[in-house]
Amino acid sequence: MTMRSLSRREFLLGAGATAAGGVLAACGTTSTPTTPTTPTKTTLNVLWYVNSDQETVVMKSLFNEYAKSHPGVSFNLQVVPYDNYNSKLAQLVAGGTPPDVAKTTALRPEIQPFLVDFAQYYGKDWINQFVKIFAAGGELANKVIAAPLDVTATGIFLNKTAFDKAGVQIPSENKGWTYTEFLGAIKEVADKAQIRFPLVWDVTAGRWITYLYQNGQHVFSENPPYRVTLNQAQLAQVIQSFLSMANNYMPKGLWTGSSSDNPEQLFLSGQAVAWMSGSWNVESLVTGANFEWQAGPTPYVTTRSSVVGGDYLISFKTAHAVKPAIDFIKWLTAPQAQAKYAKGTMYIPANLHAGKVNYGNAMASQAMNVLQSELKVSPLYAGTDSGNLAMQYVWDTIYSSITQAASGSITPDQAAADIIQAAQTGLAKTPHS
Amino acid sequence: MDIGLEVRRATARATRAWRQTVTPYVLVAPTLLLLLVFVAWPLVQGIYYSFFQTGIIIDRNIPELTPHYVGAANYLQLVRDPQFIQSLARTTAFSVVTVPLTAAFSLSLALLMKQRFWGVGLMRAITYWPSMVSLIVVGIAWKWLLGYNSGLVNYVLNLLKLPPVPWLINGHLAQLAVMAVAVWAQAGFFMVILIAGLQTIPAELYEVAHIDGARAWSTFWHVTLPLLRPSLLIVVVLSSINAFKIYELVVALTGGGPGLDTVFLVQNIYQVAFRQPQAAGYAAAQSTVLLVVLLLLTAAQLRLGGEAAE
Numbered sequence: 039m040t041m042r043s044l045s046r047r048e049f050l051l052g053a054g055a056t057a058a059g060g061v062l063a064a065c066g067t068t069s070t071p072t073t074p075t076t077p078t079k080t081t082l083n084v085l086w087y088v089n090s091d092q093e094t095v096v097m098k099s100l101f102n103e104y105a106k107s108h109p110g111v112s113f114n115l116q117v118v119p120y121d122n123y124n125s126k127l128a129q130l131v132a133g134g135t136p137p138d139v140a141k142t143t144a145l146r147p148e149i150q151p152f153l154v155d156f157a158q159y160y161g162k163d164w165i166n167q168f169v170k171i172f173a174a175g176g177e178l179a180n181k182v183i184a185a186p187l188d189v190t191a192t193g194i195f196l197n198k199t200a201f202d203k204a205g206v207q208i209p210s211e212n213k214g215w216t217y218t219e220f221l222g223a224i225k226e227v228a229d230k231a232q233i234r235f236p237l238v239w240d241v242t243a244g245r246w247i248t249y250l251y252q253n254g255q256h257v258f259s260e261n262p263p264y265r266v267t268l269n270q271a272q273l274a275q276v277i278q279s280f281l282s283m284a285n286n287y288m289p290k291g292l293w294t295g296s297s298s299d300n301p302e303q304l305f306l307s308g309q310a311v312a313w314m315s316g317s318w319n320v321e322s323l324v325t326g327a328n329f330e331w332q333a334g335p336t337p338y339v340t341t342r343s344s345v346v347g348g349d350y351l352i353s354f355k356t357a358h359a360v361k362p363a364i365d366f367i368k369w370l371t372a373p374q375a376q377a378k379y380a381k382g383t384m385y386i387p388a389n390l391h392a393g394k395v396n397y398g399n400a401m402a403s404q405a406m407n408v409l410q411s412e413l414k415v416s417p418l419y420a421g422t423d424s425g426n427l428a429m430q431y432v433w434d435t436i437y438s439s440i441t442q443a444a445s446g447s448i449t450p451d452q453a454a455a456d457i458i459q460a461a462q463t464g465l466a467k468t469p470h471s
Numbered sequence: 472m473d474i475g476l477e478v479r480r481a482t483a484r485a486t487r488a489w490r491q492t493v494t495p496y497v498l499v500a501p502t503l504l505l506l507l508v509f510v511a512w513p514l515v516q517g518i519y520y521s522f523f524q525t526g527i528i529i530d531r532n533i534p535e536l537t538p539h540y541v542g543a544a545n546y547l548q549l550v551r552d553p554q555f556i557q558s559l560a561r562t563t564a565f566s567v568v569t570v571p572l573t574a575a576f577s578l579s580l581a582l583l584m585k586q587r588f589w590g591v592g593l594m595r596a597i598t599y600w601p602s603m604v605s606l607i608v609v610g611i612a613w614k615w616l617l618g619y620n621s622g623l624v625n626y627v628l629n630l631l632k633l634p635p636v637p638w639l640i641n642g643h644l645a646q647l648a649v650m651a652v653a654v655w656a657q658a659g660f661f662m663v664i665l666i667a668g669l670q671t672i673p674a675e676l677y678e679v680a681h682i683d684g685a686r687a688w689s690t691f692w693h694v695t696l697p698l699l700r701p702s703l704l705i706v707v708v709l710s711s712i713n714a715f716k717i718y719e720l721v722v723a724l725t726g727g728g729p730g731l732d733t734v735f736l737v738q739n740i741y742q743v744a745f746r747q748p749q750a751a752g753y754a755a756a757q758s759t760v761l762l763v764v765l766l767l768l769t770a771a772q773l774r775l776g777g778e779a780a781e
Contacts, residue, residue, distance in 0.1 A: 125745040132528045147748040148526040151533045234620075289620045291640025296728030298618030298639065434746050438731060445642055445729030467748065 079110045080362045085127060085137035087120040090321045096382030104369055111362055136354035138363035143349055145184055146430050153183040154353040159364050168388045172348050175425030184350035185371045186388035188380060191409040192248045192316040192345040193336045199329035200311050204230035211335045211408055220337035221287055224311040237287040238301035239314040243436035244347060248314065249280050251343035256419035257461050258426045266461045273454035281444055295441030317409045320402050321384035333405035336412055344412040346421035348388060386410060431464025432457065521545055521755035526748060545756035555757060558739035565735060566714035569650050573710045574703060577658045581665035602660035609656045610723025617648055642732035645725050649733050653720060657713060661706045668702025704776045711768055715761065736761055
């Protein structure tokens, strides 16, 4: 018999179709199974991101401790880079293979219907043992869909060695300093101590919003009925002021979103006087900085503010081992395990009964004390904004708007309009109790 | 006459013919099955869901995760979406610039590497090397080279007392950088295709051209280029497809920045599908447009260049 040969024309046309089809195929959606089972011998699949290698060590140690007291339970830890972590999590849920336990900062709308309601298992009062302002972010319409794991506070880290070398005084935490005073000081230190950059600032929406709060503005009202509180002209002014600071004190182009500069690496290598980041990086400072450093005081414009954030633990109704996962999450968020987790990872425990954590390092302890005290004096909206589920519609727009404004593609006014529009869309699409 | 023998022969012939008919289909079946399951079916699903408002997760038992039919609304939204239009325009411009550049650069390399000189094997391997490396790695490597404050290129410029260049943090320069790196990353692969094409051109033709007194340029124009057209067509079609699909290189090199200046179509589709809630249907509509664009582009290229190639 004769086989009809494929002409080059047909081959190339097919190649074109297959190439575009691959992209189209990725947009195909997936239905998910819904029936959980509870096997006696269970391996819990745990999806995690880490801020340091030490966190992996601590988690494995806690897994071992739990497995000893719960024979039959073992763990499969999958550590995923934080970039696109939430997309990966959503894809796993979409594929019908969610992890049994996952750490997350973002309760994206599309995964919310799949999340286990912990109040059903632990009772409605269980959530009251956690830092209230952060725990509220895991509550949705009388359900508790996320268990608080740790609390983070945004704040400034200073190269104390450089300040000492330059003979510039750092004010006390009680006195604090305005941005005008702070920027003048770090510029002087950079000049006198021969440091490349006065300031580096994590290029994320979460870090940028600190500056918004320090200007006395916020996205949503603190209490229901929720509304967008931003004013376009004032927001544009804040953006303009931030970009001016970025241009004059940070590495050129850092906030365009395409810079190769890494704020953490620049600060740890002694190339920056100050670093706007947060408590989750204390461990990397302890292990990575070969100079004396300290946290705070974080500067302010009109309002002293940190940003309340942190990590949650979640489980899915469609996971293969729901009950063992729920038992493990209860154990990990209880005071005893929280204290061990917080000490090992140098995080702030979310459980209020975990007690004072001894971090075993003077600089780390000073940093945690300062950052926690800054959390206490922060306005309410420094927690309620992040906790508002409508913020899931806003974070991406904040990032893209500020980076576009930094690169000159749009004006600060347009960036402000885009952020407000995203906030209004988010509010309209998010159910609130 | 042995009837039994004839019957056996006829049976053997029939069996052989049946085997020849069936065997190709059996051999093709696994690949076909994979294509059907992992390409064709999701592709049909993608087109189907482009007419719905839906997220990436569907559960018909949960109201907010149930797709809603919206007709052509997603397609109508495309023409009002500046981000989509800009990313499409950017991708088209990227394709218009990089495809001819890739073809020309690959052809130059092929003509050079076809020569016999000492070390040509090593030179070919070095030139081909970028094609073997993941585009993510290529992107990261060039990011380190082109960084404004800490990049190697600006460090060298500084040593030469020249001002640093904002390769990746200026919109226009970042677009040029992405184009240059994309051409560099692909040229080795296409060079190999073109070397293979060059080797099929009979040496006698060059001898005749030489005897007739044709100069090098004339020989290239009248002998090499026409006979190389089939290979060049493959290079143009495949590099066009690559240009419209470009994603991982850009994400690693610029992340789509500065701002959104290097966000191309596939990155835009990804961000819409996986970062915007309930927007997978809209992203599917964008992907369908990409499918149509690629089919039209490929068909047009085949029409323009294919006839001569046949």
